[in-house]
Amino acid sequence: MHEVAVKEGLLAHNDEAAHHNREHFIEHGVYVINIMSAPGAGKTTLLERTVDAFKRDYKVAVIEGDLQTNQDAERIAKHGVPALQINTGGACHLDARMIHDALDHLPLAGLDLLVIENVGNLVCPAEFDLGEHDKVMLLSVTEGHDKPRKYPLMFHVARAMVLNKVDLLPYTDFDVAKATRDAKAYNLDLDVIQVSARTGAGLENWLTWLKARMARVKAR
Amino acid sequence: MHEVAVKEGLLAHNDEAAHHNREHFIEHGVYVINIMSAPGAGKTTLLERTVDAFKRDYKVAVIEGDLQTNQDAERIAKHGVPALQINTGGACHLDARMIHDALDHLPLAGLDLLVIENVGNLVCPAEFDLGEHDKVMLLSVTEGHDKPRKYPLMFHVARAMVLNKVDLLPYTDFDVAKATRDAKAYNLDLDVIQVSARTGAGLENWLTWLKARMARVKAR
Numbered sequence: 001m002h003e004v005a006v007k008e009g010l011l012a013h014n015d016e017a018a019h020h021n022r023e024h025f026i027e028h029g030v031y032v033i034n035i036m037s038a039p040g041a042g043k044t045t046l047l048e049r050t051v052d053a054f055k056r057d058y059k060v061a062v063i064e065g066d067l068q069t070n071q072d073a074e075r076i077a078k079h080g081v082p083a084l085q086i087n088t089g090g091a092c093h094l095d096a097r098m099i100h101d102a103l104d105h106l107p108l109a110g111l112d113l114l115v116i117e118n119v120g121n122l123v124c125p126a127e128f129d130l131g132e133h134d135k136v137m138l139l140s141v142t143e144g145h146d147k148p149r150k151y152p153l154m155f156h157v158a159r160a161m162v163l164n165k166v167d168l169l170p171y172t173d174f175d176v177a178k179a180t181r182d183a184k185a186y187n188l189d190l191d192v193i194q195v196s197a198r199t200g201a202g203l204e205n206w207l208t209w210l211k212a213r214m215a216r217v218k219a220r
Numbered sequence: 221m222h223e224v225a226v227k228e229g230l231l232a233h234n235d236e237a238a239h240h241n242r243e244h245f246i247e248h249g250v251y252v253i254n255i256m257s258a259p260g261a262g263k264t265t266l267l268e269r270t271v272d273a274f275k276r277d278y279k280v281a282v283i284e285g286d287l288q289t290n291q292d293a294e295r296i297a298k299h300g301v302p303a304l305q306i307n308t309g310g311a312c313h314l315d316a317r318m319i320h321d322a323l324d325h326l327p328l329a330g331l332d333l334l335v336i337e338n339v340g341n342l343v344c345p346a347e348f349d350l351g352e353h354d355k356v357m358l359l360s361v362t363e364g365h366d367k368p369r370k371y372p373l374m375f376h377v378a379r380a381m382v383l384n385k386v387d388l389l390p391y392t393d394f395d396v397a398k399a400t401r402d403a404k405a406y407n408l409d410l411d412v413i414q415v416s417a418r419t420g421a422g423l424e425n426w427l428t429w430l431k432a433r434m435a436r437v438k439a440r
Contacts, residue, residue, distance in 0.1 A: 153239070
């Protein structure tokens with residue numbers, strides 16, 4: 001029961017902080033996504049590709065969430081955009097307060113896109129609104145097509161499911177149609193995008209999706 | 221602090237019950253919407269129109285939420301579809317457990333559309349997932365265009381904003397463009413539909429929207 005009580009307290013405070021973050025994002029006209037996945041699904045690699053493709057035309061910044069290392073922020077910083085690392089000190093997800101504090105060190109003015117890379121985990125991150133415009137869930141095909149049925153909340157809250165590592169599809173029994181059907185059962189609006197962040201296959205579809213979402217923010 | 225603690229407990233239990241409801245809805249292929257608005261915005265009138273338009277081609281049922289009367293369910297039942305009243309006993313919103321219990325008395329098998337009419341309130345209902353596919357918020361133009369900025373969560377969680385009583389637009393200073401712009405700031409995917417449930421103006425746009433969302437459930 002104690003764990004439940006702690007979680008409930010976190011959730012209530014979180015919603016308030018998420019609301020504040022959202023107001024900041026709206027005020028500055030910056031489009032914000034929260035990328036979530038299991039560990040090793042390829043979030044940082046997809047982000048490196050995205051930063052390289054966007055940094056000439058858009059002002060991009062990245063917040064990296066991790067238990068305790070700075071490795072991911074260092075990887076992103078090498079690509080020439082601001083990257084801020086949040087160490088959760090063991091917590092299995094980012095929360096809105098952590099993002100709120102991070103914004104003190106990351107000016108939003110002039111920014112077009114802020115990407116938040118969450119802690120690798122298919123459960124807790126789905127429960128915490130960070131104030132982002134869109135949650136994006138990355139599912140690598142090597143993880144298996146049973147994930148939507150096993151982690152329904154993640155697929156319910158995501159706006160897009162990026163199927164990563166599709167270059168490995170021939171070597172797995174991953175059923176794209178089944179994963180798509182099961183995920184969409186929880187989410188009538190889920191967009192599904194197939195990529196290989198490593199080979200670059202399908203990357204254009206992901207970048208086009210992102211640009212379309214950014215345009216909705218700018219259209220205001 | 222006591223009120224906060226009670227609310228937190230409700231929210232945690234609610235998410236679990238909402239998940240169960242969602243699994244039931246998916247299993248039976250029934251599309252479920254949760255209609256929310258301030259008191260007197262015209263939810264029941266819109267529903268009467270919707271039931272009349274749909275009852276020949278679709279199997280429709282309605283769950284009515286109210287503090288203590290059966291009036292709304294009686295109004296709907298006169299239109300020849302099953303209508304079940306939930307009295308919240310003073311609570312300002314429906315929760316997922318109430319819906320779960322109601323399903324014992326409302327067979328989902330064969331149903332195409334289940335409409336849940338929430339308690340008239342712009343705050344609490346937005347916080348409680350009922351397991352529905354879509355939340356729909358009804359804003360009558362006589363309430364004023366400042367509502368999205370004042371009740372942001374409601375507009376953040378809704379899939380569609382139905383602007384009702386548009387026949388009265390010439391007699392108010394309601395700014396449709398401003399209300400739309402402010403609401404979409406909180407929600408990149410918000411669809412906006414103008415109707416007069418009383419005169420029937422624009423009703424086709426609402427019915428077309430509903431049919432398109434139902435089709436997404438059936439497409440599975």
